[in-house]
Amino acid sequence: MVVDRQGRSFRNLRVSLTAACNYACTYCVPDGRRLVAASDELSAADMASAVTLLVEATEIDRLRITGGEPLVSAKLEPFLRLISGLEIKDISITSNGQLLAQRLPLLLEYGIRRLNVSLDTLDAQAFREIARSGDLGSVLHGLELARVAGVRIKVNMVPLRGANENQILPMLEYCLERGFELRFIELMRMGHLARDTANFSRQYFGMDEILELIGSQHTYIQAPAPLDSTALRYEIAGLGHFGIIANESAPFCRTCSRLRLSSSGWLYGCLSSSNRHALAPLLSKPHDEALSELQELLAGALADKRDSTFSGALIPMKAIGG
Incomplete structure (x- = not known):
């Protein structure tokens, strides 16, 4: 197992099943064009072999399947079938939900719970x-449909000044009423927003402002969260x-x-x-040779991690898994 000087190791793997997406969200792509799958993407079998x-080689016991949009990919069913025997205690999926109704039976069949x-707004025009x-x-x-089927759901919202900050409270009420946990994601300096600092600053709506809005309607306290959680939780x-x-x-x-695995077979250790x-x-x-060389790759990926400060990168989030 590879461990860095801060005691960090890889325990959580995010796999971008495909770079293709049926959306073109403003904070992800600058020109309104949907991302399409690259010609060099791994097959479902190769992706499953990489995950295996x-x-x-690590202590990874949590896997999240992302994209792009994983539910658009024909690789989803064979990939789920091929990894179903691995000793992973938790497999989840991140999706924009557009195809969720159609794909839900498949997810339930393979134990995705x-x-x-x-979802950034409840306003159809926005x-x-x-x-x-x-x-x-x-x-x-x-x-x-997923709620009725007993699936645990978190809803991810990116608040954007001038676009959907007026939806923060309606989204919170919607989620609280249904037992969903709403997670607000601060706008990230990824892809085109890593270069376009003016546009980033104009749209950025941060934690203090989010909490101030929620505090105007609800009393909340900070709640426990796992040590390596990305989110600060509140009750x-x-x-x-x-x-x-x-x-x-x-x-x-x-x-x-x-640790992130792109759809083309690249490892990324840090956003x-x-x-x-x-x-x-x-x-x-050969298996032993691959495992030995993988340890070197993992050491390099772990060394890429920042000590304390997130700064973003030029690569779009959808290219490496959200």
């Missing part, structure tokens, strides 16, 4: 302006919880245990680094 190697669904695609009603319908007595992923206000770098490490070539090598 990583689980063997935890979802993170990205939804189209931010996502630049999709249909709000379909997302809400999918969420309801509203008798109603439920919400969280804030405060990349700018309260970075979680010191305890980060996340504040564009450094990448090629895992794909190891898949054709």
Whole structure:
């Protein structure tokens, strides 16, 4: 097991099943064009082999399947089938929810009982302006079906000044009423926003402002969270919880245990680094040789982690898994 000087190791793997997405959210892509799958993406079998190697070489016991948008990928079913026998205590999926109603039976069949669904507003017009695609009603319908099926749901919202900050309280009420945990994600300096500092500053709506708004309607206290959690959690007595992923206000770098595998087979150890490490070539090598070389890659990826401050990187989040 590879451990750095701060005692961090990789325990949480995020796999970008595909770079393709049926949305073109304003904070993810600058030009309104949807991301499409790269021609060099790994097959479902190769992706499963990569995950198997990583689980063997590390203490990874949590896997989140991301994208792009994983529910658009034909690789989803074979990938889930191939990894179903691995000793991973928790497998979850992050999705925009557009295809959730159609894909829910497949997720339930393979034991997926935890979802993170990205939803930035309950206003249909604002939804189209931010996502630049999709249909709000379909997302809400999918969420309801998943709730009835007993799936644990977290809803991810990115507050954007001038676009949806007026939805913070309505989104909170919607989630509290349904037993969903709403997580506010501070706007991240990723992709085009790493360069466009003026646009980032104009849209950024931070933790203090979020808490001030919620405090105008609810009394809350900070709640316990796992040591390597990305979110600060809060409890509203008798109603439920919400969280804030405060990349700018309260970075979680010191305890980060996340490793990302891109759809093209690159390992990323830190969102504040564009450094990448090629895992794909190891898949054709003998098992022992691949494991030995993987340890070197993991050491490099772990060394990429920042000590305390999140700064973002030029690579888009959808390219490496949200």
